[in-house]
Amino acid sequence: MAGHESTIVAMVRDRPGVLNRISSMFRRRNFNIVSLAVGQSEQPGMSRMAFVVNGDDATVDQVIKQLRKLIDVATVSPISEETMISRELALIRVNANASNRAEITQIVEIYRAHIVDVAPDSLIVEVTGDEDKVQSLKNLLSTFGITEMIRTGRVAMVRGMAQVASQNGRTDIT
Amino acid sequence: MMLTGGQIVCESLIKEGVDVIFGIPGGAILPLYQDLPDYPQLHHILMRHEQGAAHAADGYARATGKVGVAFATSGPGATNLITGIATAHMDSVPTVFITGQVARAAIGKDAFQETDVTGITLPITKHNYLVMNASEIAETIKEAFYLASTGRPGPVLVDIPKDVFVEKAEFEYPETVNLPNYDMPQEADPEQVQEAVQLIKEAQKPLILAGHGVIISRAYDELMELAEKAQIPVITTLLGISSFPETHPLSVGMPGMHGMAYASLAINEADLLLGLGMRFDDRITGKLSAFAPNAKVIHVEVDPSEVHKNVRATVPLIGDLKKVLQQLVPAVEPKSHEEWVQRIEELRVEHPPMRPKVTGELRPQYVIQALSQATNGNAVIVTGVGQHQMWAAQHYTFTKQNSWITSGGLGAMGFEVPAALGAQVGRPDAVVWSVAGDGGFQMTMSELATMVENNIPVKFAIFNNRYLGMVRQWQDIFYEKSYVATHYTGNPDFVKLADAFGIFGTRVTKEEEALPAIKAAMEYPGPALIDFVVAQEENVYPMIPAGGTIDQLMEEPIEGHA
Numbered sequence A: 001m002a003g004h005e006s007t008i009v010a011m012v013r014d015r016p017g018v019l020n021r022i023s024s025m026f027r028r029r030n031f032n033i034v035s036l037a038v039g040q041s042e043q044p045g046m047s048r049m050a051f052v053v054n055g056d057d058a059t060v061d062q063v064i065k066q067l068r069k070l071i072d073v074a075t076v077s078p079i080s081e082e083t084m085i086s087r088e089l090a091l092i093r094v095n096a097n098a099s100n101r102a103e104i105t106q107i108v109e110i111y112r113a114h115i116v117d118v119a120p121d122s123l124i125v126e127v128t129g130d131e132d133k134v135q136s137l138k139n140l141l142s143t144f145g146i147t148e149m150i151r152t153g154r155v156a157m158v159r160g161m162a163q164v165a166s167q168n169g170r171t172d173i174t
Numbered sequence B: 001m002m003l004t005g006g007q008i009v010c011e012s013l014i015k016e017g018v019d020v021i022f023g024i025p026g027g028a029i030l031p032l033y034q035d036l037p038d039y040p041q042l043h044h045i046l047m048r049h050e051q052g053a054a055h056a057a058d059g060y061a062r063a064t065g066k067v068g069v070a071f072a073t074s075g076p077g078a079t080n081l082i083t084g085i086a087t088a089h090m091d092s093v094p095t096v097f098i099t100g101q102v103a104r105a106a107i108g109k110d111a112f113q114e115t116d117v118t119g120i121t122l123p124i125t126k127h128n129y130l131v132m133n134a135s136e137i138a139e140t141i142k143e144a145f146y147l148a149s150t151g152r153p154g155p156v157l158v159d160i161p162k163d164v165f166v167e168k169a170e171f172e173y174p175e176t177v178n179l180p181n182y183d184m185p186q187e188a189d190p191e192q193v194q195e196a197v198q199l200i201k202e203a204q205k206p207l208i209l210a211g212h213g214v215i216i217s218r219a220y221d222e223l224m225e226l227a228e229k230a231q232i233p234v235i236t237t238l239l240g241i242s243s244f245p246e247t248h249p250l251s252v253g254m255p256g257m258h259g260m261a262y263a264s265l266a267i268n269e270a271d272l273l274l275g276l277g278m279r280f281d282d283r284i285t286g287k288l289s290a291f292a293p294n295a296k297v298i299h300v301e302v303d304p305s306e307v308h309k310n311v312r313a314t315v316p317l318i319g320d321l322k323k324v325l326q327q328l329v330p331a332v333e334p335k336s337h338e339e340w341v342q343r344i345e346e347l348r349v350e351h352p353p354m355r356p357k358v359t360g361e362l363r364p365q366y367v368i369q370a371l372s373q374a375t376n377g378n379a380v381i382v383t384g385v386g387q388h389q390m391w392a393a394q395h396y397t398f399t400k401q402n403s404w405i406t407s408g409g410l411g412a413m414g415f416e417v418p419a420a421l422g423a424q425v426g427r428p429d430a431v432v433w434s435v436a437g438d439g440g441f442q443m444t445m446s447e448l449a450t451m452v453e454n455n456i457p458v459k460f461a462i463f464n465n466r467y468l469g470m471v472r473q474w475q476d477i478f479y480e481k482s483y484v485a486t487h488y489t490g491n492p493d494f495v496k497l498a499d500a501f502g503i504f505g506t507r508v509t510k511e512e513e514a515l516p517a518i519k520a521a522m523e524y525p526g527p528a529l530i531d532f533v534v535a536q537e538e539n540v541y542p543m544i545p546a547g548g549t550i551d552q553l554m555e556e557p558i559e560g561h562a
């Protein structure tokens, strides 16, 4: 019954209330969403959503099937760790002053992150990467004092060669 | 052709073959109502409560297999539908609900009688719509009926703002729906069918669990062929009752909490379960880890999300039940399971169906048996929820296809009156008996007026035990007979009530009066009611407690029984 995080990507019709339908289903079935990201897809009228859900295999199987039942949901594809490219973006406002700004800048560079705003007593850092990278930068910056943070949640795609197999995602219906 | 939104609704309903609508008007839906006289094909039945409208549409749909339709106005009209929508959702009943909404400009402003009906019904509909333009009504209604009636059926709600009913748009009814990713159930995967065939071949103690899906997909003949060809005994779930004739030698009856003990015991011994269009509800399985410990499972289901949800399937067969059985039956080898059938017979002898004690009181089980006898098993039985429902399931001998209508998943008291009304409207030539609890009946009895108004000749058998009987039974067994808030001390005189509504009414207090009263009610050419003043504190047995195992089976002691 061990819970673990799984990534699921869904194509959904871009209609009013569709997000509500999906979040309502998660709530009603007591599924645990770790993160959810949504935005336009390459197809007009369709959005692509990425979910990270926490649960055992049976729960994830149910999440996928319950998502597929929603009329506005077109396709649902679980993405395995091995085939996944995943990214998250975070904006982090960190305390900074003349004495430590250089140190922060150095850390930001090591992480290939960016400083996107500078104020006398703070900086805004933009970082993109997988969650581990975002998390570890966040940990380092927290020693300076993080006053605000926003993360997009995971977006994910299947690597080129693995794409075909998981795209329509029907294979696991047993 | 330019039509108003209201006219488009009517035209679309006619295109969908709708002939009857159950509803109640109100401000927001009034423009639609005012268009109705121009469409005499659409017969509107004015209900007394929107819950009644919803259950009536449900009863109509279950009785006919067609989509049931109900109208309600915004706000309280729509919220009154909720119990009925949830009932249809839990039991997969094809229904379309059309609700009026406040005018577009008022949406979100907490306008008079505004409620977020699409929000409220999101988790209890298969899908729902808020239609913001008259030009979208036709395609929405097309989709609504398509979704309601295909795949795993269910309720679809269409919410239409008042000013959309009067807006004009070009009417053209679409031929097809644009639902590119909605899967229509197909045949099952042929390899998995082969695996199922192999499991059936190997099984020594197979059992079929026939559910509502058999009735929904009208797979009666296929079920019969499978059972007879491979000689597999057939258990029917609560909603699967009347999918297989109970007079058939392979019929084992209902399992589970109040099922036949031998059916539950047979499941416990079985080495293969074939779940056909059913969902392993907790009322059947009890404690999941102890359910059917020796059995492999073939699960035939139209809804993939039901597979592995409660019980892990050894071989899942996803598809339309009728089509899947048509694949399976020719591939299955003829077999006999004499020993197994014999073993179930032994169980039946050891654990006979309830033989109620003769106490001089009117036994509710006897009333059901009398009803079964008087109707020759030919009636459509519609029930409420509680003890009377279980006794009807246990003691009526169902031989006719689709002759049992009950609120299974939701267990909604009050279903018995309006659902029977809807069933009778859908099957005007059938004898429809509402097996009613005195509690449930009082929740929706105002619909008697609707029956009188429309001459809908439902016959009522009220099981008047002056109790919320099933709850009292739980208090008896699990709460040391502490009968909190279950005793009715001021029930109305149901015979006088019948008189007030202008229908036939009579009271039965002795068993010898039962048959003549039932016959008199059936001879009466209109709605009729019998007040069966039954034994007050009779319990339903057998019983397996909620979440329990077969070891906790409680049976009525046989000593002292007739």
Ligand SMILES: Cc1ncc(C[n+]2csc(CCOP(=O)(O)OP(=O)(O)O)c2C)c(N)n1
Pocket: B384, B385, B386, B387, B388, B389, B411, B412, B413, B414, B436, B437, B438, B439, B440, B441, B463, B465, B467, B468, B469, B470, B471
């Ligand atoms: C609307 C609703 N409210 C409450 C319940 C809980 N409940 C289940 S059975 C029951 C008793 C039903 O009483 P009655 O209709 O008289 O039937 P009986 O059990 O006495 O045959 C109750 C209150 C329910 N199922 N539905």
Ligand SMILES: [Mg+2]
Pocket: B437, B438, B439, B463, B464, B465, B466, B467, B468, B469
């Ligand atoms: Mg009662």
